[in-house]
Amino acid sequence: MLTTAREPVADPTNQDLALVDAYWRAANYLSVGQIYLLANPLLREPLLAEHVKPRLLGHWGTTPGLNLLYAHMNRLIRARDLNVLYVTGPGHGGPALVANAYLEGTYSEVYPDIGEDEDGLRALFRQFSFPGGIPSHVAPDTPGSIHEGGELGYALVHAFGAVFDNPDLIALCVVGDGEAETGPLAASWHSNKFLNPVTDGAVLPVLHLNGYKIANPAVLARVPAAELAALMRGYGYEPHFVTGDDPAEVHRLLAATLEEVLGDIAAIQHAARGGAVADRPVWPMIVLRTPKGWTGPKKVDGVQVEGTFRAHQVPLSRTRANPAHRALLEEWLRGYRPEELFDDTGRLLPHLRALAPTGTRRMSANPHANGGRLLRELSMPDFRDHAVPVGRPAVESSEATRVLGGFLREVVAANTDRFRIMGPDETASNRLDAVLETTNRAWNAITVAGDDHLAPDGRVMEVLSEHLCQGWLEGYLLTGRHGLFNCYEAFIHIVDSMLNQHAKWLKTSRGIPWRAPIASLNYLLSSHVWRQDHNGFSHQDPGFIDHVVNKKAEIVRVYLPPDANTLLSVTDHCLRSKDYVNVIVAGKQPALTYLDIDAAIAHCARGLGIWPWAGTGHGEPDVVLACAGDVPTLEAVAAADLLRTHLPALRVRVVNVVDLMRLQSETEHPRGLSDVDFDAIFTTDKPVVFAFHGYPSLIHLLTYRRTNHRNLHVRGYQEEGATTTPFDNVMLNDLDRFHLVMDVIDRVPGLGESAAGLRQAMVDNRVAARRHTREHGEDDPAIAGWTLRSGN
């Protein structure tokens, strides 16, 4: 059982609650003002049509609930000296968070053009959901937010990500009853099994049941209370219900409930940190049931609005043209009694301002919400220490991700407070298990004898939900820490839409001077398309990089290191970078090594380059064999070897591409090669046969503006995978060495008889390889064991 360590806090007096109510009214007033008003912000004169915005856009429905929680939490932050981050699930309640940041003074600090006076109020109102202004949702522009409120479902997982390794932080997470229907949110509740009460902070979820979405009731608002309580207990929380539509009563109930749950949180943490080994604690949560659009117009045109889905956006829609609507709006605004809230200059009255905390205790100024400011660089061990020796290229083998695992082990060990590895149960499967020599898997649920590296303080986070892995990592990065998400390549598409939102956050943040850069979001995609022969077609999809490349060029980087040492170099680079989305695709199977560590570093720095040893040296070529990705590189190098052996007069240039963005024009991407440099490598007129890891169209998309694009022929994944052997899958997609040789022969004119013979031999090889596979159930060892035969 819990030992108690509750700070005795005096019950709030009626006067306290009156102050909270006044603060709430002030926030509500500013929220309505933002949605409706262009001018006359303090209602010093009667409300006229021209004071109202011509185009009404915004979401009132969720706003009063967000403001209510904010006001109450303000009081408790002061009373208990808490460190609280406010995570807004119903992010379309943007007006609420903006209003509170303004009331706390933070808004004017970061946006000096929005001052704390009547002019500032007018500007604050006007800019909301107005051209050139701010979005209607909580967004990077909103001080105190780490959470874009556009796409719903990720509030709770972001909140957990934020409190990992932040033992003093409490994330107050408002979960909308709409977003509670999403899959990611439904799974997020289980994050409590991955939280360590000793070294992590706490999440206080508030499920806000205002009952409705845009047009429908919310499911969780329409199940019996006992069923909802069972659901929360089943998720491992103790629910506390706060229900009402009378402000005074709700104030009393909410204040008492918040006191209780904050006491519970303190008690849980005290007990855990006192050294007692305890079972997973049952954390508290709150179910807050208040009307949608509370304190807004009750009825409009004879139809009930408050407490229904009709309050979702703007309850009064014709306030310019319809004087009755406008009168209702004025009545609504005046009902908050602004004259009791703001002084003559438009500033919040001092006794109200005193309710809110100051400095970094203000939720709108919590430094965790501007994680870049707290970012401490990773302590980086030297990745060169983990290099594999490479004598002659393409002779020895290593498992690239296993080599990387050794380096990551040292990164984990050197950064036990700021680096985590996420993955859907695949960290060992992806051969990164060396990290378990220095840490465990985070786990705070039942353990049994025989369990493998499970402990509450583990820094490897594994759950069979790509959504949770991604969301935890986003929350962790946005609050100023570092991490890596390792995943099967095919199933990373599960988080396509989350990636979109994070990339949008990064792009927007770059334009906001007060937001400091954060660590990059790093993906390591292994178990990739070319080694999913045994799992078959359903596990084969290299398209995530296509998806990523559509994002803004200054945000995205895609790396395809061909071997172990290049993987080390690329990963070191990514872990040091800021504000990017880095995607690394690398194999886990034994694969040939090509470059020693110094060559690897130089090659990765260039991003692509000619491999003279793989081709016919340094001269001008007759054909370029390009490659990107470990398996295509193997096939291209093997194809070049065949060509050198059998067509010694043919000059072959082998080009390997690590950094895919180098292929784009410099006008399109900051890493893009100039046309001069591109032409120097790929020639202006010679055939280029490109063996690519992913869909061939991506290479065309990146290079269609290049001089020599008309001679570019790309092989890659054609959605022709099957249950077979690795080499057979490569053949099914015409990416194999034999087909590459055929492609070269078909494109270089005047090769003569010996080439025709070689071509036929390649056709025969393919037939023989297929036959061997079908008969023996494995690849021909002569192919699987191929190494570079020609001299270096």
Place this chain on the structure above:
Amino acid sequence: MLTTAREPVADPTNQDLALVDAYWRAANYLSVGQIYLLANPLLREPLLAEHVKPRLLGHWGTTPGLNLLYAHMNRLIRARDLNVLYVTGPGHGGPALVANAYLEGTYSEVYPDIGEDEDGLRALFRQFSFPGGIPSHVAPDTPGSIHEGGELGYALVHAFGAVFDNPDLIALCVVGDGEAETGPLAASWHSNKFLNPVTDGAVLPVLHLNGYKIANPAVLARVPAAELAALMRGYGYEPHFVTGDDPAEVHRLLAATLEEVLGDIAAIQHAARGGAVADRPVWPMIVLRTPKGWTGPKKVDGVQVEGTFRAHQVPLSRTRANPAHRALLEEWLRGYRPEELFDDTGRLLPHLRALAPTGTRRMSANPHANGGRLLRELSMPDFRDHAVPVGRPAVESSEATRVLGGFLREVVAANTDRFRIMGPDETASNRLDAVLETTNRAWNAITVAGDDHLAPDGRVMEVLSEHLCQGWLEGYLLTGRHGLFNCYEAFIHIVDSMLNQHAKWLKTSRGIPWRAPIASLNYLLSSHVWRQDHNGFSHQDPGFIDHVVNKKAEIVRVYLPPDANTLLSVTDHCLRSKDYVNVIVAGKQPALTYLDIDAAIAHCARGLGIWPWAGTGHGEPDVVLACAGDVPTLEAVAAADLLRTHLPALRVRVVNVVDLMRLQSETEHPRGLSDVDFDAIFTTDKPVVFAFHGYPSLIHLLTYRRTNHRNLHVRGYQEEGATTTPFDNVMLNDLDRFHLVMDVIDRVPGLGESAAGLRQAMVDNRVAARRHTREHGEDDPAIAGWTLRSGN
């Protein structure tokens, strides 16, 4: 309370259970055989190295549990004459479902080369996860399956989709404890609030806790039983626990529990169908807790395997090289006593075969699992009846999706047993609300006064989860029905990965002769990128079509109807089609109409075409202005109008593209235009300025092989959206009419002074338009209200 309607079924005798056990052993034997054996399938001789596969691939861990449920259900199907579909969440347990299909004779019926004799057994074993053979997962190849088992998380939502409008069907849905951690699965439990016990069938979820994933324990296996029970009650189910590791005891317990829950299901349905208005029933579910890899090797090399994560794949990995491992394998196989199960020819003994049902009652032959066989065509009202009159093009306006809503209302009304519309709370927002004149929103939770069109029999399914919308629809389509998923364009990326799996299912199914075509998966994406000005950047993403286009060409179709009548024609076409993924992008805002219904039909049939009335008539052009999408079409037509007015000597050809796939080469896509036809429209040497709905790169990707690609210049979404007005967002991305005119002037040589003046006027127009927007908060009415000014 429930009234009872339980069929009295005799308790199973010991003899019954002995038969079930033998059947289970047979299925387990065949499962192990598939994973391990190349030859000697009945162990008629001692097991030699060469009898074992060289490459061991497969998942044993989940398999005995799947077989156990299958055997028990067989008995009950016969006893109660049930119609049961088996949905396999842990789809990597492919050997189990294949084994059972074989035991029931279905396998040999659909694959006559796999006979019911020793040769057939050998072939059955050899093909599993073997080159040229079948995947290790449940897949389209597996008789009785609607569920690809590769990507986890969708079993339960598929099961619900299958039973909608199938009142006699029970979907036995095995939920793996791994996939239970995924977001989509966590949300799927709430599907019971959308199921009508009168007209829908039942889902019996079995949460199979075998405790482990690949390397980790499963979360739900490591919470206290009371917590798990609370979770299930919170989801609205009554859990029944079956726990054990002694087969005899588990047989007794499982048999009794299945009797009880099937009785409960019958009672619920009887009560509901008796006409009593009842609250949402509490459906039963089962928590089955048995060891992972049950009946497999207990220890290998001194390490516990059975009951741990080590049993996930192949418990014995070196059965060729290591005689001790091989001896364990032989002992394991012989432990099932195959000589008591199969006759001398290798056929299952008749008294065991008699345990399974026959004909279409066999789960492996349930016709719902081959939905195309049950498919009844939609009864299609005439979409022409809903056409809007169009006199002169580009003069009148209509809201395209609102017009479509009228047609869909008639489709719903004419197909009340086989057509559903899914959407995440956006059907009304997307202006399809006319459908609510003939049906309701499906809802079987608490209702209150003021609710809008909620009823258990609703055919519009709305939940704030794109995963549930997609999954329900997939399950519905795969069992032979029809539907439409309407969604905000940006957030459809949430189901990217589900789309991948469905497209893979369709592609694979096309190669399986016994699988009949099913209705297409139809998306209507509205609230699209160009009208998310008010919601801002987070709601702007046109990239789903890029994602879709990467799928196999014969599966995907993308339509961008420019106005109301073309939307009608395209939708009619899509609803009639089979085995495609159709993506339709259409606006909901008032927009100009261009084509009367006859012209619209002709235009959509061609897929693209020249609009002489928008350009300078039929002659050879100086420049081509192409467009795809409603907003780009408006801008292109307006730009052409400006050019005709101000540069009357310039010959402008306006081309509108409805069917995006027409742009690809005919060698790349079955709908692709021949080069001759393409060149006739786009010319071989004139500048082409293309105004596109999505990312410009997609148009390049589709056309880079075309003769005139070097002269193609595409405008589209550049990730430069903001919170502003519609036209301002178009300008931010340089897609506006003024910029298109500038693009034309910049690309057509020799236009002279007047063009330079026009160009400057366009620059000035852009500045003025931006200024108007910033000052007034809305678009200049002169732009927003533009209609075609020139003569037709």
